[in-house]
Amino acid sequence: MTKKTRMFTGLVAAAMALVLLFSALYIAVEADHSCTGEDCAVCCQITLCRQLLEGLGLAGTAAVLTAALPRFMLRAALPTAECAVVFTLVALKVKLSD
Template structure:
């Protein structure tokens, strides 16, 4: 992964965390507001924040499961490679001199 891609991925993760944090803070602050009825703009904003948190939470969960699976599969293949390596005199660095 190039440095530019790594920086972009990190920035996107930080942006997602910021959006989730701000949405949560907004819901907490406005949970006790004086509702004006059916067309309350604050209730509408709270609903949008809840939808953002639900969607982002699903995406984060999917990414976490994918990352864990990838890590687990890499660990299994590295163990398998170590076990299946052929043991030869050269790999054991045995010097055959008379």
């Protein structure tokens, strides 16, 4: 991964984190507002924030699973260091004489 790609990925992740944070804060602050009725702008905005949080939560979960699944599949398919037999001179009890 190049430095530019890594920086772009970090900026996108930071922007998503800020959107999630500010959406949750808006819902918390405006939770007990004085509602004006059926066409309340604050209630509409709260609904949009909830939908955004649900959508990004689902998308984040899918992204994490998509990124993690190949790693776990690869780890299950390939033997790890704990399972692999290590052949060293000490393990084979080889005497090193001059």
